[in-house]
Amino acid sequence: MSSESLSLHGRARRRPADAAEPVSSLLRQRRRQAWLLVLPALLVLAAIAGWPLLRTIWFSLTNAQLADLTQSQFVGLDNYIGENGVMRDPAWWSAVANTLEFSVVSVTLETLLGLGVAILLNTPSRVRSLLRAAVLVPWAIPTIVSAKMWSWMLNDQYGVINVILQQLGLIDHPLAFIADPDLAFPTIILVDVWKTTPFMALLMLAALQMVPSDCYEAARIDGVPRWRVFRHITLPLILPGVLVAMVFRALDALRVFDLIYVMTSNSRLTKSMSIYVREQLVDFQQVGFGSASAIVLFLLISMFTLGYMVFSRRRMQGV
Amino acid sequence: MSTIQLSGVQKGFGATSVLSGVDLTIEQGEFCVFIGPSGCGKSTLLRIIAGLEDPSDGDIRIGGVRVNDLEPAKRDVAMVFQSYALYPHMTVKQNLEFGLKHQKLPAAEIDKRVAAAAESLHLTPLLDRKPGALSGGQRQRVAIGRAIVRKPKVFLFDEPLSNLDAALRVKTRVEIAKLHRELNSTSMIYVTHDQVEAMTLADKIVLLRPLAGQEHLVSIAQVGSPLELYHHPANRFVAGFIGSPSMNFIAGKVAALGDGGVVTDVAEHKLNVAVVPGALKAGDAVTLGIRPEHIELGSGSLSGEVVHVEHLGEHAYVYLNTALSNQPLVVKSARHDIELGSRLRFSLPTTSLHLFDRDDVALPRLVGKGRMAAQLMELSAGK
Numbered sequence: 001m002s003s004e005s006l007s008l009h010g011r012a013r014r015r016p017a018d019a020a021e022p023v024s025s026l027l028r029q030r031r032r033q034a035w036l037l038v039l040p041a042l043l044v045l046a047a048i049a050g051w052p053l054l055r056t057i058w059f060s061l062t063n064a065q066l067a068d069l070t071q072s073q074f075v076g077l078d079n080y081i082g083e084n085g086v087m088r089d090p091a092w093w094s095a096v097a098n099t100l101e102f103s104v105v106s107v108t109l110e111t112l113l114g115l116g117v118a119i120l121l122n123t124p125s126r127v128r129s130l131l132r133a134a135v136l137v138p139w140a141i142p143t144i145v146s147a148k149m150w151s152w153m154l155n156d157q158y159g160v161i162n163v164i165l166q167q168l169g170l171i172d173h174p175l176a177f178i179a180d181p182d183l184a185f186p187t188i189i190l191v192d193v194w195k196t197t198p199f200m201a202l203l204m205l206a207a208l209q210m211v212p213s214d215c216y217e218a219a220r221i222d223g224v225p226r227w228r229v230f231r232h233i234t235l236p237l238i239l240p241g242v243l244v245a246m247v248f249r250a251l252d253a254l255r256v257f258d259l260i261y262v263m264t265s266n267s268r269l270t271k272s273m274s275i276y277v278r279e280q281l282v283d284f285q286q287v288g289f290g291s292a293s294a295i296v297l298f299l300l301i302s303m304f305t306l307g308y309m310v311f312s313r314r315r316m317q318g319v
Numbered sequence: 320m321s322t323i324q325l326s327g328v329q330k331g332f333g334a335t336s337v338l339s340g341v342d343l344t345i346e347q348g349e350f351c352v353f354i355g356p357s358g359c360g361k362s363t364l365l366r367i368i369a370g371l372e373d374p375s376d377g378d379i380r381i382g383g384v385r386v387n388d389l390e391p392a393k394r395d396v397a398m399v400f401q402s403y404a405l406y407p408h409m410t411v412k413q414n415l416e417f418g419l420k421h422q423k424l425p426a427a428e429i430d431k432r433v434a435a436a437a438e439s440l441h442l443t444p445l446l447d448r449k450p451g452a453l454s455g456g457q458r459q460r461v462a463i464g465r466a467i468v469r470k471p472k473v474f475l476f477d478e479p480l481s482n483l484d485a486a487l488r489v490k491t492r493v494e495i496a497k498l499h500r501e502l503n504s505t506s507m508i509y510v511t512h513d514q515v516e517a518m519t520l521a522d523k524i525v526l527l528r529p530l531a532g533q534e535h536l537v538s539i540a541q542v543g544s545p546l547e548l549y550h551h552p553a554n555r556f557v558a559g560f561i562g563s564p565s566m567n568f569i570a571g572k573v574a575a576l577g578d579g580g581v582v583t584d585v586a587e588h589k590l591n592v593a594v595v596p597g598a599l600k601a602g603d604a605v606t607l608g609i610r611p612e613h614i615e616l617g618s619g620s621l622s623g624e625v626v627h628v629e630h631l632g633e634h635a636y637v638y639l640n641t642a643l644s645n646q647p648l649v650v651k652s653a654r655h656d657i658e659l660g661s662r663l664r665f666s667l668p669t670t671s672l673h674l675f676d677r678d679d680v681a682l683p684r685l686v687g688k689g690r691m692a693a694q695l696m697e698l699s700a701g702k
């Protein structure tokens with residue numbers, strides 16, 4: 001819409017003065033139509049996202065308690081930068097560090113593995129469509145279910161994984177994958193990778209299939225080695241798609257909650273930002289303080305998103 | 320050295336077969352054009368030679384070596400795709416270089432080849448652009464350039480001009496002919512469905528056609544030089560395909576056989592055709608053929624009514640309703656004063672007529688050696 005109205009605008013300006021009048025009224029009419037069309041979406045967004053956000057911002061500036069939201073006083077930025085503010089809480093910063101580490105490691109692993117799976121799925125074979133459906137199963141299972149399933153399988157007393165590893169002779173005593181502070185974090189990341197790689201693989205498969213096949217044929221006739229074809233043709237052409245997939249995943253990972261909550265609900269070592277916020281709001285009944293940390297989480301994710309938007313816009317203009 | 324030989328090449332996709340037993344030899348340095356109706360398997364044949372498609376049966380030899388199991392890269396061919404197949408994210412220069420970079424060539428040599436190709440194809444000012452910012456004609460030249468820098472033994476072109484406008488098409492056609500002259504030991508195989516391209520470029524034309532009754536199965540209708548196909552079409556399909564507007568066909572019967580050819584009986588008229596009668600017998604059903612440019616208007620024993628005239632400037636095509644057939648005869652004429660509805664006299668010169676038997680196979684023409692006898696016959700028949 002915007003590019004169309006831009007070009008209309010340009011044309012209108014180039015027109016001689018006598019022709020300018022009808023075009024500009026047409027332009028105005030188009031603008032109005034555009035606004036009318038997005039208005040319902042804007043209203044819904046304002047109701048379901050804007051209003052709660054505003055209320056959360058308001059709460060974050062008060063000392064509200066969950067028990068009685070009406071009895072609250074305005075405390076300014078105390079919840080943020082006051083003596084007991086979220087920015088001064090080491091537990092918050094450890095949650096931030098955990099979340100960032102989780103996001104970076106899991107998104108990286110999922111991207112690499114997803115690309116590998118996508119390439120496998122993209123090579124012609126008879127079972128390809130079956131594989132394509134099968135690979136989606138982990139993604140289709142609700143996180144709560146798969147998290148519970150994995151915690152049972154990984155249990156140090158009755159978990160099947162410990163049994164298998166022991167029988168294979170890889171370990172001599174059962175490992176407490178979830179309870180052991182050194183193992184809990186890698187375990188959570190592995191389960192997340194198991195769950196989300198299919199999603200990444202499918203997004204990348206879509207990108208792979210957009211690469212025109214005649215480019216590959218041209219390279220084949222010219223005798224370009226496979227890895228060079230991948231590096232110089234496939235990768236550059238799927239990169240925009242891969243980036244979008246990574247951003248989607250990163251946004252998701254920064255808000256990670258359910259997996260960690262189910263597997264290691266209150267371990268400080270694996271606490272993410274979302275877990276921290278919920279703990280403040282629900283367990284400690286600190287609506288004001290919890291809202292403040294939720295807003296900080298919101299700002300972090302918005303900064304990430306804005307950064308991506310600026311970056312991708314610059315890329316678009318570069319092309 | 321780099322003769323290409325196809326023997327008994329067949330190709331099917333799943334259950335449907337496309338090519339049936341193609342036998343063909345393309346000499347080194349030859350410009351060979353594959354032509355035929357759309358969907359008849361020209362691209363498939365080209366891709367089989369390139370190695371992008373495996374034949375279901377038959378052998379492909381390049382320079383005497385069987386290459387059926389050889390990777391495309393090892394066949395030393397370069398291909399210009401119908402869709403150009405440029406790498407969209409690379410500049411023109413990178414596109415030209417990409418096929419060379421992995422070969423162990425010195426950088427100076429690569430630069431030299433790219434610069435030379437860019438120069439000869441007028442691409443030098445465009446070297447830093449991406450394909451998206453080029454016109455169709457410019458993209459097409461990049462695709463040709465990418466083939467040239469490889470210095471292959473064989474060039475394969477798949478309808479390279481089909482996306483260009485008429486003027487650019489003529490210009491690029493001339494450039495391709497020039498390129499072939501410059502690289503005179505390089506063979507070129509060129510697919511097109513434009514017969515002007517075929518006639519003007521080819522040393523050898525390979526005309527493909529669907530087999531009768533089996534629309535999908537294709538075989539070679541005729542192989543020969545452009546003039547051979549024009550003057551001595553092997554069958555009615557070739558005769559009708561080559562030449563525009565296409566040859567006029569008239570159904571007739573054999574009346575008598577003579578030394579100078581065959582006397583045919585067409586709608587009460589006796590027409591002589593200068594061909595070797597072969598196994599023809601009196602009474603056989605035959606088809607006569609004559610090209611619009613060979614019918615002589617103005618005099619003669621035949622006449623027809625003008626039902627339509629197409630003026631092309633330099634000449635005109637006149638459509639005549641005659642007693643010979645229920646299709647109007649198309650006649651090429653230099654006159655521009657022909658009026659609709661008027662009656663014109665014309666003759667069908669004995670030596671310009673083609674004759675096809677009931678299986679649509681052409682009878683060998685006596686043009687040249689039989690001309691004298693044929694003219695005598697025409698004189699005697701005119702009496």
Ligand SMILES: Nc1ncnc2c1ncn2[C@@H]1O[C@H](COP(=O)(O)OP(=O)(O)OP(=O)(O)O)[C@@H](O)[C@H]1O
Binds near residue numbers: 358360361
């Ligand atoms: N991959 C394929 N699978 C099945 N059939 C195919 C395949 N490729 C081509 N064909 C069939 O083979 C026949 C020949 O196709 P081809 O592309 O060689 O035709 P063409 O002569 O190049 O036509 P055009 O002039 O339109 O480019 C067509 O009938 C087509 O439908």
Ligand SMILES: [Mg+2]
Binds near residue numbers: 477
């Ligand atoms: Mg084709």
